[in-house]
Amino acid sequence: MATHRLSFLPISISTSQSLPSKRHDFRLSLPLSSLYGNKLLLKISDLSLFVTKHHSSTTATVSFSLPTAKPERAPSEKSPKWSARSIKSFAMAELEARKLKYPNTGTEALLMGILVEGTSQAAKFLRANGITLFKVREETVNLLGKSDMYFFSPEHPPLTEQAQRALDWAVDEKLKSGESGEITTTYLLLGIWSEKESAGYMILATLGFNDEKAKDLRKYINEDIVLNYK
Template structure:
């Protein structure tokens, strides 16, 4: 009897259903779960308990920091720095350069050459240089085919670096584009057309040889030059 009495005196934690059939509210004496950090020594990290307020969680998160590149590598940075109005690369030209590095990695090449710069222009696809090449029958499939014929493929076991460094002729092609824009003094951006013409200026480079094999010529280079010099020209 004494045992029964002592058990009955203990507080009940079981919710009692109401007559309406709705679940009873949780006991207010128990605190709600709050956002806190728990140490996890075997993982070496802090574990976060999920808050009951997802909006507050989102606001407390640290922002993701990203780096945007606004220029392409140059062998003579002081030349640009000394200019009254240093020319900037267009958005499409920067995209094309990023795609060229990716293409070099796909082919397992240790460097980014003029052939990769060409493929980058076509992969980006929206610039006037890309449209001009496509209109003259130069497709990405043909470019890759000619590239493999000329240079072969990288070994399967080889892993290209994240950012394959430029070959000497590829760097000269970029610098040629910068020089031409500095000479013109028109204050315009350096575009994919300038990049394409820079590749063409390197007569012994793989990019020039591939373009020539696919029908590109000095006459087409002059046509591109005239297009880019028209008033209101936009690289896209």
């Protein structure tokens, strides 16, 4: 029986890279072992795949800091670094804002981010005091409402002014302490609490957090540093 050959046109696929866009061309050539009516049988062992690929290096940038409105507060080499848990909490905060379809990352989102990350001393302290992610989400919707179902948040919802001040408070407190080490999520949580008019503060207060508990939390302000290096 004669062997028929089916050739497909090249398929071009665009890829998103930091360098100018490249295109990858894939050309498939498939032998047909036989044809029976409308049934097409392919002999997979004869499948040949030809790939023409443009090689290029893609650079990935990973941020090890959080946005600051006052970069002049200290030389970059002396500026304290955020802990890995703090950075992850911030990333989770942006994600929570997007889930709720909010246009900005506010103090309420920062609070949720701490709880989503979940392994920091701040998150453990909140849960021990009955402040859970579910409760914070519920109070957030009660306080701020639901976003329009047809609205889509940006990939990185920008910080509200209050959320930015909470981050800056954490950095300033670390600098004032004169202690070495990283800025933990406890600093971040206390930064949220410092913004008295913010949604995050109101939600914490509604769920039973107060100045006395904030004082207790300060005892663990550097504990994430110890945990990070275990």
